Amino acid sequence: MIYVALFLLSFVLTYFIKNYAIKKSLVAEVNERSSHSAPTPHGGGIAVAVTWFIGISYLFFAHSIDSSFYYALMAGALLAVVSYIDDLYELSAKVRLLTQALVATFGLYFLGGFERLDLFFFTIESPIITNVFAFFMIIWFINLYNFLDGIDGYAGSEAVFLGLAGFILFGGAHFLVLVFAVLGFLVWNWHRAKIFMGDVGSTLLGYTVAIFTIYYANQDAANLWIWLILFGLFWFDATLTLFRRYRNDEKLSQAHRKHAYQRLNQSGWAHDKVVISAMGVNAVLFGLVYFISNVFVAFVLSVVLLYGVVRYVDGKKGF
Numbered sequence: 001m002i003y004v005a006l007f008l009l010s011f012v013l014t015y016f017i018k019n020y021a022i023k024k025s026l027v028a029e030v031n032e033r034s035s036h037s038a039p040t041p042h043g044g045g046i047a048v049a050v051t052w053f054i055g056i057s058y059l060f061f062a063h064s065i066d067s068s069f070y071y072a073l074m075a076g077a078l079l080a081v082v083s084y085i086d087d088l089y090e091l092s093a094k095v096r097l098l099t100q101a102l103v104a105t106f107g108l109y110f111l112g113g114f115e116r117l118d119l120f121f122f123t124i125e126s127p128i129i130t131n132v133f134a135f136f137m138i139i140w141f142i143n144l145y146n147f148l149d150g151i152d153g154y155a156g157s158e159a160v161f162l163g164l165a166g167f168i169l170f171g172g173a174h175f176l177v178l179v180f181a182v183l184g185f186l187v188w189n190w191h192r193a194k195i196f197m198g199d200v201g202s203t204l205l206g207y208t209v210a211i212f213t214i215y216y217a218n219q220d221a222a223n224l225w226i227w228l229i230l231f232g233l234f235w236f237d238a239t240l241t242l243f244r245r246y247r248n249d250e251k252l253s254q255a256h257r258k259h260a261y262q263r264l265n266q267s268g269w270a271h272d273k274v275v276i277s278a279m280g281v282n283a284v285l286f287g288l289v290y291f292i293s294n295v296f297v298a299f300v301l302s303v304v305l306l307y308g309v310v311r312y313v314d315g316k317k318g319f
Contacts (some may be wrong), residue, residue, distance in 0.1 A: 003180045006055050010184025013047035018195040045201015048185050049080040055177035072110035076207045079103045084200035104138035118221035120296045138210040144238035145206025152191040152271040156182050159205050161282045191272040222295045229302045236306040263317035
């Protein structure tokens, strides 16, 4: 079965990447942004990326995925390559941003653009406005996923959740490809992590979620909000943290440990407790989407829930 093969491929690749990284001293050192206490091999996201691209290519040649969707997803390969180089040599912010902009442009081109933006009470169909919105959304998703990849199993578990939720709600074998490509890596990344994903994995996952969002929103405008609800735990934390740091006149480019999941960890919660609790919140978010037919009501309730989560974290560890 293809999914078992993909899981095993990801699992084995991660194992060899881990050993190679240890041999070559390719490790993530402890710094001011770290939530780990010891240098740990990184680059495990290569296994996720290779398995993911092989999996969706199999679907493409089996005529099981829309070609435009496939090409848009494959554009993420450029991002993965540059992100891995960045993992090794720390590229400049300009190079990273240019790569993200190129990949976002390619993705939108292959999808035929972002057709309409449903704001509940009115709809915007101006191609300029909708595509500018989609362009910046892709770049933000790429970066915020990278920001939220900071403790064992967190980024990987989120991808597995989104893959399973997407499969239940929309169908599509590509979601299962994502799930099993990440699960093979996650075995090695679970607390305590023996290897980290690195930018090569986190940026690719952020881009992939953005393409999922736009692709399904083009089918039904309400799907934009469904994906924002499902992905709420990540984008809400990243966006609110950025706003609060801006309001506090902090230097936004400076590394920090102020995201909700990081502060929970600082308060004494182990990595696995944070991740399991996050998956509990995700289950509630999925329930809102699955059981509430009015997407506006579901979105409002999700924001209320997520704000409540942040306030709870504030009580455990102040911002």
